[in-house]
Amino acid sequence: MTVFLAVLRRDLLLALRDGAGTWTVLGFFVIAVAVFPLGIGPEPQVLARIAPGVLWAMALLAALLSLDTLFEGDYRDGSLEILLSAELLPELLVLAKALAHWLATGLPLALAAPLLGVFLHLPGEAMPVLFASLLLGTPVLSLLGAVGAALALGARRATVLLAVMVLPLAAPVLIFGAGAVESAQTGLAAAPSLLILGGVALCALAVCPVAAAAALRQAVE
Amino acid sequence: MVAQALKAMHDTVLRVAQPARFVALAGAWIPWVSVAALVFLAAGLVEGLALSPPDYQQGETVRIMYVHVPAAWMGLFVYALVAGLGGVGLVGGHPLAFHAARAAAPLGAAFTAVCLVTGALWGKPMWGAWWVWDARLTSMLLLLFLYFGHIALSRAFDETRRGDKAAAVLGLVGCVNLPVVKFSVDWWNTLHQPASVMKLGGPSVDPAMLWPLLLMAGAFKLGFFALWLARTRTEVVEARLRAAAGRLRAEGGAR
């Protein structure tokens, strides 16, 4: 438990201080979303129509952007093998790293999304659903990303590889996340999509740490 | 059911499967399996293109089905096979399972791609569009992407065994994700016709069309098996060459 908290603490410190952490991710999210009105035009109805999809897709890409560093630093400087040989279960190590990643990227993304929703004329009643869907969906991205990052450790062209692996796996999150916001926007019930998203999150919580831990063991072998 | 068939198949392979014996056995089987595949293919093509009737609604274009549907089945089957082989390799540490998975994945991707392309050719006259973001099409597209990830990952490392193991983990995660993908896109949007062969209460396809379909499915499966054997044999031989080269280097360094 001490090691779990120590890893969590150190990764959060790194994310807040390092270039590839929270600020880069948030910056990318804001700029990428702002590009859409420039390309599509200022029509409020059109922007509101595409807002759920744009916000979710960009949040997905922003989360992906910071994933390649998740284990890479520890792998390169030799910390990873020391951490893996500790009494702490590798699965818990993955959880600590994924939790730190989520706190440093997923949570800020969820907090920033409603603000960007205003820019895209997303109606007010859809805002809580947008926030809730990101709150449920971004942990899945961190967990799936942990699997991808662990698998790509030491690979050639790891960043592109990571995107190729994680994006298809993340498709359901995108579909249900954006779907929930769209339902709220058109006056339908958002709860079913949110519940499914929650179910997906629980499945990811069960499967991803095991898979990522297996991948980490292979990486340091 | 597929999983059990796979397991039985793999058990057989394990029994035959000292790499050296495998190379010899594969060499003996490949010609026979290839000939059988060609026979099925010829029969299926004659049945499908000449003897079977056109559909009362879809006309001649229905014949695309005889390629499209077997390709779709193979795309899914091979993914399950690759994931299963990866799991066997991870648990049992049997190198032949990794070789077989590495050999099968590009074949599965090719079947999936054939399914998507023939689907587009069929979709244009039927739906008026090459591509629609329909549930079936989208989930097959995502399956193709999963194959791409698997293939890229298995070839991304200097050490081939590491690539094999990593790809095996990805294959298993993808397996868990497949039903989720399927349901998500199913509920998302649906235009594709529902299943008509493998369903409760027997197939609703006319026997005149079912026959060529099954013949083609057999041809695809046998063709895959022949190619898979050949590719796996190549992988085995390649691995032995690499090991030999490594030994030579090590001995050279010792002197």
Add this chain to the structure above:
Amino acid sequence: MAAMPGTPFALPLPTQAFPLILRDVACARGEARVFGGLDLAVEAGGLWLVRGANGAGKTTLLRLLAGLLKPAGGAALWGDGRAPRTVPERAVLVGHQEALKPALSVAENLGFWARFHGVTENPWPHASDPFGVWALADVPVRALSAGQKRRVSLTRLAFARAPLWLLDEPTTALDAAGQRIVWELVALHRRRGGAAVVTTHAKGTVDGANELVLGEAR
């Protein structure tokens, strides 16, 4: 070197698991064999100096003793029958890779490793500072020289309670004073019952040290 009051050096060391014994061990890197037929016993209070040409497998041997690598043949076991691991109660490895985060300060880096080694109260900076890096506590590691990084990395030894030290060319990049401190620490560690396996290219030897030359014992 003055005694280091209040440091874990004063604490008893869990040494009852010695000896760590390798029997007919072979090691492979990828598909290539690195060495084979190696017998080695690490006793309490013992010191092994491991020598050998580049590529002879010195680092590989340390990783094996740390449990980061499984032997390709033979057996490596502690006296109590357990396999080697770098848990805080068994072994600590200071390798070529410094295991330090460039963006964090010296104190933050060492604080993390202190917690990892189970120093929960008052993790670094505390009294143990054999290499004199306390003055650099607030400096980010990326601003340090190679020798300073090595000193910070080696400071982990001061709060590790592991009975077995695995040091991969610890004197690289260190000045004369730093090198002397390394050997003094090793001597101190041996006097309290610990053991060390140290790879080195240096010519000199140390009192009571055993020598293992890799690449000849094939």
